[in-house]
Amino acid sequence: MAEIRIENVRKEFGSFVAVQSSTLTIEDGSFFVMLGPSGCGKTTTLRMIAGLELPTSGRILLDGEDVTMRRAAARDIAFVFQMYALYPHMDVRGNIGFPLRCQGVPRAEVKRRVAETARLLRIGPLLDRPVSTLSGGDRQRVALGRAIVREPKAFLMDEPLGALDTEFRHLMCTELRDLHDRLGATTVYVTHDQLEAMSMADRIAVMRHGVIEQSGPPQDLYDRPASMYVADFLGSPPMNFLAFRGAVGRGDRQVVIDGAEVPVPELREDRAEGPLALGVRPEHVRFDDAAPLRGAVVGAEYMGTTQIVTVATAGGAVKARIPSNRLVRDGERVGLAFRSAGLSLFDAGSGWALRSALHDFAPQGFAGGVRHG
Incomplete structure (x- = not known):
């Protein structure tokens, strides 16, 4: 896995400044949460780490390597979206294995890694089912499986539980944290829900108006807030x-x-x-x-x-x-x-x-x- 570091990163959309000169280090193997209300710049920051947006200024380093201007496909990062982004014409097996087939991975290796990922996510019995028949929680597991199967350096998650009801969200919070601990992966997770952040994160960055107001372990932020x-x-x-x-x-x-x-x-x-x-x-x-x-x-x-x-x-x-x-x-x-x-x-x-x-x-x-x- 990898350490992620952003140095003085700024993002402008015309006259609007979405992210203001942010500097942040996400340690190798940590579960890092970017927390804040809609429009605070957390998703824009995540998309710049992923290579889906280019910063106006500043640098982004992945495992010590400058990837600021590198396209998303060359960053070895997996992105999990809120709305699953699954292929409806494929079954679960086809969705999970799709990134590997695009990379030209041999068929036997694809089969092995898909089976291992399904076992990890406890969705082995669902592999041959159409994704349209799955519940919201199972669809999110499939979306996670498609990211995990690539074995990337880091996982980026943009409000992945936002479309689930309350019961599933609590369940998936526990499962995501357990999954992170088993994989030992560097994970950057975006949410507006402070309960999600406090229950899962090793460290949290609270954002407001494009600025990181405070970053640290959840207990530090709760006990010793840097601002009102x-x-x-x-x-x-x-x-x-x-x-x-x-x-x-x-x-x-x-x-x-x-x-x-x-x-x-x-x-x-x-x-x-x-x-x-x-x-x-x-x-x-x-x-x-x-x-x-x-x-x-x-x-x-x-x-x-x-x-x-x-x-x-x-x-x-x-x-x-x-x-x-x-x-x-x-x-x-x-x-x-x-x-x-x-x-x-x-x-x-x-x-x-x-x-x-x-x-x-x-x-x-x-x-x-x-x-x-």
Whole structure:
């Protein structure tokens, strides 16, 4: 397999900039997910890696070799599309073996590799069936088989589960990750679904407006987001933000929000001031009658063993994930306490993180002007 590296890659379509000077390394054998909403540049980046689009500037290296201007067929990369792209006039065997026949691979070798791929994907009994008779999940397995049978250096997948229903998506997430672990392949996977990304990825790059805002292991992005955008995009429900104005200096451990002293993570900067936002995940919020920050319960969502309770405060709505056996009533006044180690501090004007208190962090792939401790 192979390491993939993109260096200062930029893609313009006329006056529109789809990808802005991105630099990224995808390690050999890793499962790398590019995550973001529609139009953020993730699919364009994937297509440039594949050779389906040429970058306006920058370089793309595959296994240390510059392939920037090399056509897609010469890159030894397999691409799996969202809509399967199967040949309806062929059966499953014909679809999987088609790339090998195009390469002139001997018939006996084609037969062997198709059978091995079908066994790997657990679709051996389907080999002689027309693809038109298959379920969505089985069609996606056939599309994966057509990529696997080539034994390429890397697999690129553009929202391959997007056309499946929820049950199949969960099943295929598990199967894709298991398949990746068995093959040891370098895989680049594009999705807008943060649950898919968090459940499968070794590393995630979160994109916005053509910029990679943060890249790193899923837990790092979740615990130590580099921006309010990343903090809001990851998590269900996402991070809470309590807005306040003022100044926080080196060594300050509290700020005043709605007249209440609230802990903040320690800054490494000398001073931060202006519109600021304190960020806290719902699981790091608890109810405490002695806590000075108070608000009124405005709703609760039952989740089984837990519930998500929304509390209106002067600094903004706060969602708390608490045990479901804790009875709450609409309008009830409650005190809110935060786990200090789970707090982040943001510059609300720029949206970038000033400090996360969990521990030191230095994620890769920040875009312009990020400040962190």
